Amino acid sequence: MHYWLMKTEPEAFSLNDLQARGQEPWDGIRNYQARNFLRSMQPGDGIFIYHSRVAVPGIVGMAEVVSNARPDPTQFDPHSHYYDSGSSLDKPRWDLVDVAYRRSFTQCISLDSLRNMPEFADSPLVRKGNRLSILPITKSQWQHVLSLVEDDRQ
DNA sequence: GCCAACGTTGGC
DNA sequence: GCCAACGTTGGC
Numbered sequence: 001m002h003y004w005l006m007k008t009e010p011e012a013f014s015l016n017d018l019q020a021r022g023q024e025p026w027d028g029i030r031n032y033q034a035r036n037f038l039r040s041m042q043p044g045d046g047i048f049i050y051h052s053r054v055a056v057p058g059i060v061g062m063a064e065v066v067s068n069a070r071p072d073p074t075q076f077d078p079h080s081h082y083y084d085s086g087s088s089l090d091k092p093r094w095d096l097v098d099v100a101y102r103r104s105f106t107q108c109i110s111l112d113s114l115r116n117m118p119e120f121a122d123s124p125l126v127r128k129g130n131r132l133s134i135l136p137i138t139k140s141q142w143q144h145v146l147s148l149v150e151d152d153r154q
Numbered sequence: 155g156c157c158a159a160c161g162t163t164g165g166c
Numbered sequence: 167g168c169c170a171a172c173g174t175t176g177g178c
Binding site for chain 1: 175176
Binding site: 130 | 158160161
């Protein structure tokens, strides 16, 4: 059981979109470090969904890994924005996992507030210039964020 | 919409 | 194998 954070631009695909669909193949990851994280994911792993490129970027809710990593079909499709001519069917370069909706937080846990949490001091998430769209979350980071949203409900 | 920071590509 | 050029990410 591991925890992850996955970024998405809500203009392209938001947590609400995930909620509407129930689950979604998380395709289009074209960064080797992020891909390696995908490959280490297992069904049942927890995910924080993070909205980027918005006025208040931050964690907006939760999802769950519901498949093992498998080849991302968009890499083989010449008409796809994510097509990769350097990849082949017998040696796929890019993977995806299926992600299922779990929960929307009543209030976004903003990047600004994450920066002020000691739990996130060492996270790549708060480092300037960080572009990783998938990154690991520690148990203490997970629990701390959850404690904030529980408090929020009272 | 700007642009700093970063990862990738390709010429040499 | 270096590194300049390029494309992309994502905060602001």
